[in-house]
Amino acid sequence: MPRPVWSGAISFGLVTIPIKVLPATENHSISFHQYHLEDMSRVRTRKICDLDGKQLTNAEIGKGYEVSKDTIVAVTDAELDEMPLPTAKAIEIAAFVPYESVDPIRMGEGYYLQADGQVAAKPYMLLCKALERNSKAAVAKFAWHGRERLGLLRVQDGVILLHAMKWDDEVRDPQELVPKAVEVSDEEIDRAVLLIDSMTADGIADQDWATDRYTEALEQVIRAKVGGKKPPKPDEEEAPAGKVLDLMAALQESVSKAQAARGETGKDATVHELPKKRAAKKTTGKKTATKKATAKKTAAGKKTAAGKKTAVGKKTTAKKRGA
Incomplete structure (x- = not known):
C-alpha cells in the first residue's frame, strides 16, 4: 500500500476515530521528459530568484501573500497547521444522506481511510457497519492543501472510502447547454432503449x-523505437459514409451489430425489421378501401333489415285487422 498522505480523525457526534488517509487510485500513464530537439539534452525547470538570479532549493522557498505591489506577508506551514479550524485535523461529518442522492459530477479523487491503531478499530468498524446497514453515505468537511473541502464517506469492501467533492458554486449550470426543442418520436426512443439494453453489461470491471x-x-x-524499428501503423478502418440522414436506420444497424457482437443471432435476436414506407402507404390504401366497402355493406344491411322489419310489421297488423 502507498504511504499515508494525511492523518487525523473522523468526527461525528461525540465519536472520534483516528485514521490515516491513503490514495485509493494510482496513475499508470506514461510520462515524458522535455528534451532539446537539436542535441537531445534534458530541459529542466529551475526556480530562480528575481533579485539575485540565484537558483533556489525547495528548503529556501516559502509561501507569501501579496497585499500590495510592495508588501508581501509570509505565511509558514506551521501557521497554516495551527489555524483555529475544526477540520484542520479532523474529517468532520455534517450529515448522512442516501448515496443515490449524490450527483457523481461532484465527486473527485478517492482515498482509503485506515483505522490508526487498535483503539480506533472498533469505532471504525462500527461506523462502517452502520453505513452499510442503512445504505447511507456521510457528507463531511475537511481541510487539505490550503483550503477547506467537502467530502463524501462511503463503504466499499469493508473499508471506508473518502471522496473529495466540489462545492455547489464549483459546478457549472448545464441549462444553457440543453438543446432547443427537438421532436423525438416514441418509436425512436423505443429503438434507442433497445440499443441500450443490447449493450448493457453487469459492471465496468473485467x-x-x-x-x-x-x-x-x-x-x-x-518498444519499436528502442529496437530500432518503425512504429506500428494503425489499421485502416472504413471511413464513415457521412452524415446519418435516417436516425431509425442507424439505430437499427447499431442494435444488430451490438447483438451480433454478443452472439445473439437467430432465435436470440429481438430486433424487428422496420416497416417500409411504400408498403405502409399501400397497406393504408387497402385498409381505407376495406373500410369503405365495409361501410357500404353495413349500410345496405341496415336498409334490408329495416325493410324486412317493416314488412313483418305490416303482415302482423293485417292479421289483427282480419281477426
Whole structure:
C-alpha cells in the first residue's frame, strides 16, 4: 500500500476515530521528459530568484501573500497547521444522506481511510457497519492543501472510502447547454432503449473494453523505437459514409451489430425489421378501401333489415285487422 498522505480523525457526534488517509487510485500513464530537439539534452525547470538570479532549493522557498505591489506577508506551514479550524485535523461529518442522492459530477479523487491503531478499530468498524446497514453515505468537511473541502464517506469492501467533492458554486449550470426543442418520436426512443439494453453489461470491471488502449499503443511505439524499428501503423478502418440522414436506420444497424457482437443471432435476436414506407402507404390504401366497402355493406344491411322489419310489421297488423 502507498504511504499515508494525511492523518487525523473522523468526527461525528461525540465519536472520534483516528485514521490515516491513503490514495485509493494510482496513475499508470506514461510520462515524458522535455528534451532539446537539436542535441537531445534534458530541459529542466529551475526556480530562480528575481533579485539575485540565484537558483533556489525547495528548503529556501516559502509561501507569501501579496497585499500590495510592495508588501508581501509570509505565511509558514506551521501557521497554516495551527489555524483555529475544526477540520484542520479532523474529517468532520455534517450529515448522512442516501448515496443515490449524490450527483457523481461532484465527486473527485478517492482515498482509503485506515483505522490508526487498535483503539480506533472498533469505532471504525462500527461506523462502517452502520453505513452499510442503512445504505447511507456521510457528507463531511475537511481541510487539505490550503483550503477547506467537502467530502463524501462511503463503504466499499469493508473499508471506508473518502471522496473529495466540489462545492455547489464549483459546478457549472448545464441549462444553457440543453438543446432547443427537438421532436423525438416514441418509436425512436423505443429503438434507442433497445440499443441500450443490447449493450448493457453487469459492471465496468473485467470487461474487454475496460482497458487503456492509448497507453498500450504508446508502449508499442516506445518498444519499436528502442529496437530500432518503425512504429506500428494503425489499421485502416472504413471511413464513415457521412452524415446519418435516417436516425431509425442507424439505430437499427447499431442494435444488430451490438447483438451480433454478443452472439445473439437467430432465435436470440429481438430486433424487428422496420416497416417500409411504400408498403405502409399501400397497406393504408387497402385498409381505407376495406373500410369503405365495409361501410357500404353495413349500410345496405341496415336498409334490408329495416325493410324486412317493416314488412313483418305490416303482415302482423293485417292479421289483427282480419281477426
